[in-house]
Amino acid sequence: MARSAHPQYNVHERRKDFPALSRMIGTTPLVYLDGPAGTQVPRSVIDAIVRYYETSNANTHGQFLTTRETDALISEARSAVAAFLGAGSPSLVSFGANMTTLAFSLSRALVRSFRPGDEVLITQLDHEANRGPWLAMREHGIIVREIPVKADATLDYAAMASMVNERTRLVAMGWASNAFGTVNDVALARKLTYRVGALLLVDAVHYAPHFPIDVSAAGVDFLLCSAYKFYGPHVGILYCRENLLDSLATDRLRTQDAVAPLRIETGTQNHAAIAGVTAASEYIASLGQGETLRARIVSAMAMVGRHERALGQRLHAGLSAIAAVTVQGPPFTKTRRAPTVSFTVDGKRPEEVCAALGEKGICAWDGHFYAIRPVEVLGLLERGGVTRVGVSLYTTDEDIDRLLDAVRAIARSR
Numbered sequence: 001m002a003r004s005a006h007p008q009y010n011v012h013e014r015r016k017d018f019p020a021l022s023r024m025i026g027t028t029p030l031v032y033l034d035g036p037a038g039t040q041v042p043r044s045v046i047d048a049i050v051r052y053y054e055t056s057n058a059n060t061h062g063q064f065l066t067t068r069e070t071d072a073l074i075s076e077a078r079s080a081v082a083a084f085l086g087a088g089s090p091s092l093v094s095f096g097a098n099m100t101t102l103a104f105s106l107s108r109a110l111v112r113s114f115r116p117g118d119e120v121l122i123t124q125l126d127h128e129a130n131r132g133p134w135l136a137m138r139e140h141g142i143i144v145r146e147i148p149v150k151a152d153a154t155l156d157y158a159a160m161a162s163m164v165n166e167r168t169r170l171v172a173m174g175w176a177s178n179a180f181g182t183v184n185d186v187a188l189a190r191k192l193t194y195r196v197g198a199l200l201l202v203d204a205v206h207y208a209p210h211f212p213i214d215v216s217a218a219g220v221d222f223l224l225c226s227a228y229k230f231y232g233p234h235v236g237i238l239y240c241r242e243n244l245l246d247s248l249a250t251d252r253l254r255t256q257d258a259v260a261p262l263r264i265e266t267g268t269q270n271h272a273a274i275a276g277v278t279a280a281s282e283y284i285a286s287l288g289q290g291e292t293l294r295a296r297i298v299s300a301m302a303m304v305g306r307h308e309r310a311l312g313q314r315l316h317a318g319l320s321a322i323a324a325v326t327v328q329g330p331p332f333t334k335t336r337r338a339p340t341v342s343f344t345v346d347g348k349r350p351e352e353v354c355a356a357l358g359e360k361g362i363c364a365w366d367g368h369f370y371a372i373r374p375v376e377v378l379g380l381l382e383r384g385g386v387t388r389v390g391v392s393l394y395t396t397d398e399d400i401d402r403l404l405d406a407v408r409a410i411a412r413s414r
């Protein structure tokens, strides 16, 4: 089997950046294949969080040294995320507790400008965080319809094209599936929504760790992601196209700033974690090359993407070769696919598979991972869902070998 990790990419060097990767179970290192649920963080991110508490801990918009430092640090984080996303300005980047909370805030704001009978499209493939907030609009008379998912966990684009119409106000779609690794056709969604003047919202939580993002080129109106999936802390991120957030009736205190990016940021943010978001963006950039932070991030993401894809293909092929294993989701022959692979083992519930993997020090998740709708539609829910393994920038060939050996042993033990 070809082992074609990117030649300029030294994964063993990179692993030294992540303190958690030295954790052992008995005499063997833990294998972290649970990146889709949250990646480990490099030392520089941990240091940035600690440094904030040691030096600059204060509230914002005050008149003394540490409050000014806090303001500056939050501005820097917006700039770093703007570079990460290809956003034209730091003022297009808002922070929140997590993606789900930001999506609910947006939903409440958007519905105030919608009328009963307006339509919103969601997908059957998405994580519940990109469904529940839009389904809640039904309470206001909004018609929420689902773009169907097909048996290979790809979206039915013919159905999508027929569902977008003059009444459509919003299409909310994931960029990559956290359960099956499918990458969705955001460009097509953009074309369809543009034709009817609908808004396009993209959940990039699972896409952001694996592919460079250019929100301007993608032409999305809103994009949501979460830093803890790309080597940062637990912070939700919202990109809103220029002038859009200022026009929304967000939930706001009388005392709160009325303009973007603050218009949707309620209460006090997690400043220390936001310092960690800058560090995570800079960590990724440090792996790449180029004149600007943006150029270094894009080159790093392309290089990491090639490493992850090579391992993802090995993982997919290795699991597919085990007779008792059924790999779900699209194949790797499709040009774009996240390196996240879900599978079932005949005669074993995913929970049992993950417990057996856990005993061998392999971190993998079972169930539906909040992507309950596709797991349900594909008929996997009553069987306990699937076992999911994901490749991150620190994943090695040895990790994949250990997983494959362990799954073969589980399959033999049936």
Ligand SMILES: Cc1ncc(COP(=O)(O)O)c(C=O)c1O
Residues within 6 Å of the ligand: 036, 037, 098, 099, 100, 101, 127, 129, 130, 174, 176, 177, 178, 203, 204, 205, 206, 225, 226, 236, 370
């Ligand atoms: C694709 C996807 N969307 C949304 C979310 C929710 O993100 P958060 O935990 O930041 O609310 C997740 C979390 O797993 C996810 O994988």
